[in-house]
Amino acid sequence: xxxxxxxxxxxxxxxxxxxxxxxxxxxxxxxxxxxxxxxxxxxxxxxxxxxxxxxxxxxxxxxxxxxxxxxxxxxxxxxxxxxxxxxxxxxxxxxxxxxxxxxxxxxxxxxxxxxxxxxxxxxxxxxxxxxxxxxxxxxxxxxxxxxxxxxxxxxxxxxxxxxxxxxxxxxxxxxxxxxxxxxxxxxxxxxxxxxxxxxxxxxxxxxxxxxxxxxxxxxxxxxxxxxxxxxxxxxxxxxxxxxxxxxxxxxxxxx
Amino acid sequence: xxxxxxxxxxxxxxxxxxxxxxxxxxxxxxxxxxxxxxxxxxxxxxxxxxxxxxxxxxxxxxxxxxxxxxxxxxxxxxxxxxxxxxxxxxxxxxxxxxxxxxxxxxxxxxxxxxxxxxxxxxxxxxxxxxxxxxxxxxxxxxxxxxxxxxxxxxxxxxxxxxxxxxxxxxxxxxxxxxxxxxxxxxxxxxxxxxxxxxxxxxxxxxxxxxxxxxxxxxxxxxxxxxxxxxxxxxxxxxxxxxxxxxxxxxxxxxxxxxxxxxxxxxxxxxxxxxxxxxxxxxxxxxxxxxxxxxxxxxxxxxxxxxxxxxxxxxxxxxxxxxxxxxxxxxxxxxxxxxxxxxxxxxxxxxxxxxxxxxxxxxxxxxxxxxxxxxxxxxxxxxxxxxxxxxxxxxxxxxxxxxxxxxxxxxxxxxxxxxxxxxxxxxxxxxxxxx
Numbered sequence: 001x002x003x004x005x006x007x008x009x010x011x012x013x014x015x016x017x018x019x020x021x022x023x024x025x026x027x028x029x030x031x032x033x034x035x036x037x038x039x040x041x042x043x044x045x046x047x048x049x050x051x052x053x054x055x056x057x058x059x060x061x062x063x064x065x066x067x068x069x070x071x072x073x074x075x076x077x078x079x080x081x082x083x084x085x086x087x088x089x090x091x092x093x094x095x096x097x098x099x100x101x102x103x104x105x106x107x108x109x110x111x112x113x114x115x116x117x118x119x120x121x122x123x124x125x126x127x128x129x130x131x132x133x134x135x136x137x138x139x140x141x142x143x144x145x146x147x148x149x150x151x152x153x154x155x156x157x158x159x160x161x162x163x164x165x166x167x168x169x170x171x172x173x174x175x176x177x178x179x180x181x182x183x184x185x186x187x188x189x190x191x192x193x194x195x196x197x198x199x200x201x202x203x204x205x206x207x208x209x210x211x212x213x214x215x216x217x218x219x220x221x222x223x224x225x226x227x228x229x230x231x232x233x234x235x236x237x238x239x240x241x242x243x244x245x246x247x248x249x250x251x252x253x254x255x
Numbered sequence: 256x257x258x259x260x261x262x263x264x265x266x267x268x269x270x271x272x273x274x275x276x277x278x279x280x281x282x283x284x285x286x287x288x289x290x291x292x293x294x295x296x297x298x299x300x301x302x303x304x305x306x307x308x309x310x311x312x313x314x315x316x317x318x319x320x321x322x323x324x325x326x327x328x329x330x331x332x333x334x335x336x337x338x339x340x341x342x343x344x345x346x347x348x349x350x351x352x353x354x355x356x357x358x359x360x361x362x363x364x365x366x367x368x369x370x371x372x373x374x375x376x377x378x379x380x381x382x383x384x385x386x387x388x389x390x391x392x393x394x395x396x397x398x399x400x401x402x403x404x405x406x407x408x409x410x411x412x413x414x415x416x417x418x419x420x421x422x423x424x425x426x427x428x429x430x431x432x433x434x435x436x437x438x439x440x441x442x443x444x445x446x447x448x449x450x451x452x453x454x455x456x457x458x459x460x461x462x463x464x465x466x467x468x469x470x471x472x473x474x475x476x477x478x479x480x481x482x483x484x485x486x487x488x489x490x491x492x493x494x495x496x497x498x499x500x501x502x503x504x505x506x507x508x509x510x511x512x513x514x515x516x517x518x519x520x521x522x523x524x525x526x527x528x529x530x531x532x533x534x535x536x537x538x539x540x541x542x543x544x545x546x547x548x549x550x551x552x553x554x555x556x557x558x559x560x561x562x563x564x565x566x567x568x569x570x571x572x573x574x575x576x577x578x579x580x581x582x583x584x585x586x587x588x589x590x591x592x593x594x595x596x597x598x599x600x601x602x603x604x605x606x607x608x609x610x611x612x613x614x615x616x617x618x619x620x621x622x623x624x625x626x627x628x629x630x631x632x633x634x635x636x637x638x639x640x641x642x643x644x645x646x647x648x649x650x651x652x653x654x655x656x657x658x659x660x661x662x663x664x665x666x667x668x669x670x671x672x673x674x675x676x677x678x679x680x681x682x683x684x685x686x687x688x689x
Contacts, residue, residue, distance in 0.1 A: 048646050051638065076648035088643040092661025092668075101657065102647035109648065141661075142643075158647065 001026050001063060001197050002166055008057035008222075009039075009046045016042040018222030019058070024166065027194040031208055032201045033233060034219035035241040040201045041085060043219070044170040047199075048082035049075050062166070076102075077109035079165030083155040083172050090142040095154075098142050099124065099161060106162060124161065131157040131187045149180035156187040167191070168199045173207040185210030205233040218244050262296060262314040268437060269293035271320035274406045278379045284387045288402035291389070297396045304394035307581040307613045308523060308552045313495060318437035318467050320404060325351035325438070328430035330461045332356055335426055339674025340455065342421035343368055345409045348428045349466065350438030352407045356426075365417025365450070371408040371441055382410070385443055385473055397497040397523075401469040405439035408470075411454075415447030415477070422453035422485075422672075427470065429494045431462025442472035446480035446508075453483040455675070458518060460491020465520075470498040476508035478532060483511050485675060486541075487682070490518035499525040506532030506561070513670055514541035515679055516551045517686055523552045530557070530564040530592075539568040540666035544686060545578030545610070552581035555599075559587065559622070563594040569666045572603035573659055573687075574610035585617040586629065592622040599629040604636065604662055606655075656687045663687075 002024040009017040016039045024030055034040050046053045047060065049072035060067040067075060090098070104114040115123065128135055131153050143151050152172055159167050169188070173181055188198070188211050200211055208216070208230065216233045218226040218241075226232065226244055236243065261269065269292065273285045297314050298305045322328070328348050335346065335356065345368060346356035352370035362368050374382060390398040409425050427440060446452055458468075468490065476482055490496045496519045502510050516522055528537045543551040557566045572580040584599045603612040616629040636658050644654035660683050670676045 050642050050646075071651065072642060072645035073648050073650045073654075076646055082646050084643065084646075088637075088639045090637075090640045090643065090658070090661065092665050093657055098644070098647075098649075098657070101653065102644070102649050105650060105653065106648035162647065 003061045004058070005060075006058040007046070007055065007060060009042055010054050010056055011042060011052060015056075016222055017046065020219070020223050022217065022224060024197045024199065026197055028215065029192070029198040029200060029211065029213045031213035031216045031233060032199060032219050033203065033205070033216060033236060036203070038219045039222045040203075040219055041170055044082050044168045044199075044201060047075075047168055048072060048080060073105065074109070076162070076164075077106045081159050081162060081164035081167045083152075083159060083167065083169045085170040085172070085174060087143045087151040087155055089144045089146075091144050093142050095140055095142050096121075096124065096138045099158065102158075103161060127157060127160045130160050130190050132183060133157055148175040149177070149183075152176060152180065152184050153187065156184055160187065160191055165195065166197050166199070168201065170201050171203060172200075173202055173204060181207065182210060205237040208233050220244055263317045264314045265293060265296045267317035268320050268400065273403060274321075276375060276379070278375065280383055280387055281375070281379065284389070285403045287389060288399045292396060292399035292403060295393060295396060298393050302393045304554065308521075308550065313467070313521065316435065318435050320437060322349040322351070322432050322436040322438060324432065325349040325430075326353065328432065328461070330356060330428055330430055334459065334461070337424070337455065337457070337675070338678060340422060340424070342423055344424035344426060345370060346426045346428065347407060347440055348430050348461070349432065349436055350405070350407055350440050350468070361421075363417075363419050363421065365414040366419055366423065367410075367412040368423060369410050371410050371443070372406055374410045375406075382443065386441070397469045398471060398499060400437065401439045401441060401471045404437070405441040405469075405471070408441035409444070411442070411444045413446045413450040413452045416449045417447070418451040419453065422455045424455045424457065426457045426459060427468065428459045428461050429464055429466045429468055429491050431464045432466070435465050435467070437467045437469070439469045442470065444472065445475045446477060446482055448477045449479040450477070451481045453672075454485070456484065456486045458488045458490040458496060460489070460494060460518065463493065464491055465493035465495075466491075467495045467497070470496075472498070472500045474500065474502045474510065476502070476504045476510060478505040479507045480505070481509045483671070484513070485670070486512070486514040487679075488514070488516045488518050488522060488524075489682070490522065492518070492520065494519050495521040497523045499527070502526070502528040502537065504528065504530050504532060504535035504537060507534045508532060509536040510538070511669075512539040512541070513667055514539070514553070515667070515682065516541065516543035516553065517682060519551070520548065521550050523554070525554045526556070528557045528566070529560055530566065531560050533561045534563045534565070535561065536564070537566045540570070540669060542571045542573070542663045542666050543580050543582070544573045544575075544663060545580045546574075546686075547576045547578060550579045550581070553583070555582075555584045557586050557597065558589065559592040559595040559597060560589045561592055564592060565596045566598070568599040570601045571663050571666055572601065572612050572614070573606065573663050574603070574612050575606040577607075577609045579610070580612040582612070582614045582631075583617065584615070584629065584631075586619070586627060588620045588622045588625050588627065590621045593624050595622060596626045598627070601631040602662075603631070603633040604659065605633060606636070606659065656684070659687050660684055
């Protein structure tokens with residue numbers, strides 16, 4: 001599904017990713033852990049096409065297509081979804097209007113029929129239940145005045161609605177208390193399927209108690225230095241990231 | 256005395272025959288206004304009020320003093336309808352009342368609505384005070400022209416205690432003519448004690464024309480009166496439109512003004528409010544969207560002259576192409592206007608490198624215990640918001656339109672009328688690139 005090979009990327013003239021390789025197959029959940037400044041958020045931003053992230057070397061293939069030459073909206077229509085670490089507040093843009101515009105734009109780009117407002121509202125109501133979100137969030141402006149937990153749940157709600165093939169969760173656990181963390185995780189788990197893959201970027205292993213990954217990778221210094229199964233996350237928890245620096249071998253491990 | 260050479264603009268109008276009313280005081284006022292106009296001409300940019308709006312191009316053009324064929328100009332009545340809005344309407348074409356286009360069958364009880372031309376014929380004296388005004392400031396050129404040449408407009412009175420639910424509409428249309436015309440309207444609106452009125456003012460264009468329209472309007476609100484005034488400015492693409500709206504509010508009177516400025520090549524609107532009664536409230540909300548080579552200038556001056564008066568103003572500017580927006584928001588709190596609460600906010604978006612917006616908030620405070628806040632910003636679309644929308648699959652152009660529309664719509668969210676709000680949404684959407 002996703003094949004990242006020797007990816008180098010720079011932001012504001014600073015090299016952040018320095019030879020990252022990763023292969024994700026359908027249905028797999030990959031956790032990417034690492035210390036602050038390792039390039040965790042850069043990976044999500046590069047994959048979703050944010051401006052200002054310059055790829056200097058390497059390739060990213062998504063279902064055989066060169067992901068890097070697509071516009072952000074084309075990547076979304078192809079099935080890539082980024083759950084933002086900091087969801088953006090957009091005053092004046094109604095949440096329902098935004099969701100329908102996004103939903104229909106993706107369908108249009110894929111040559112599928114758009115939904116009218118009645119059909120769409122029915123779908124939205126079904127998906128709201130999954131996230132246990134209050135319907136009145138729909139009538140508010142996008143993320144405006146949402147609590148930290150509401151913002152993150154709104155991200156997962158959008159994911160449930162847009163049904164991506166690959167979802168990248170960028171530190172979705174940051175700023176969440178344990179109840180919100182559970183709710184968000186339940187939402188994510190409800191969306192797991194043999195066709196849908198996840199890249200879960202996180203600083204803490206706590207999230208992985210709830211979203212259990214198939215693979216864990218340690219990102220340090222712009223590349224993956226250690227890969228393993230879930231037990232790697234527990235080791236990190238126990239020993240801290242300093243342990244990686246001492247014991248980890250730089251490697252472009254593919255899972 | 257040596258007179259500077261007359262510009263074509265002044266030359267064409269200064270010697271034009273004045274309309275004859277047969278009313279001595281009115282003819283006298285018209286003569287004096289014309290003389291004052293001919294002597295001073297148009298202000299240049301050294302006059303503070305016109306610092307950002309140069310009239311050089313206008314001064315080189317010449318206009319006919321009025322349109323003798325105004326009563327016969329073709330206007331499509333369908334284009335005058337506002338979806339979901341019913342109620343009486345007065346229609347003026349090139350400054351002349353058009354009974355054939357107006358809707359006067361359902362004027363609600365307590366409302367007196369008639370064209371100025373009719374009022375002057377039947378009973379001119381109640382209008383004497385307003386129409387005898389002399390304009391003495393260097394910035395008053397268009398008011399003088401209006402004072403000299405205006406023969407028509409709306410005279411609208413709401414009796415004390417009358418609460419009018421259906422909005423009254425005033426429509427001003429510039430219609431194609433054989434040559435460019437300077438037309439003028441003079442409006443007088445008065446709300447009696449405790450009266451309530453919703454007023455919709457529309458400026459439209461019919462056919463290609465490059466007329467100059469001027470409009471002077473007085474709004475007098477007696478104690479406890481409430482006015483909801485919506486202005487939709489969609490004047491014809493080549494036209495120039497200069498307006499002055501003067502509000503006077505007695506105790507506890509409230510005026511809520513919503514203004515959308517979309518049309519004309521040169522649009523200027525001076526809004527002056529005098530809060531002369533205690534606890535009077537004046538709210539203004541507006542958006543101006545100059546595009547192409549449009550120049551849209553709004554000058555707001557709110558004078559707090561009594562205790563515990565309140566004003567709040569929210570304005571948004573969106574400039575694209577080579578469009579230029581000008582906004583001045585002045586709040587003056589007079590001596591003795593203690594307890595005043597005044598706020599003013601103007602945010603602007605520049606959508607192209609050649610667009611320009613000049614914004615200037617001003618505060619003058621001479622009273623005690625005053626709460627006053629003002630701010631102005633000029634910026635570009637939020638790149639983070641843009642990326643957020645695109646990352647969800649919304650194409651770049653659509654995402655820009657969505658954000659821009661949301662930005663421009665903000666001042667109208669307080670509009671109580673759903674149909675009108677939706678209409679404004681449509682106007683904004685059709686205006687911005689999809």
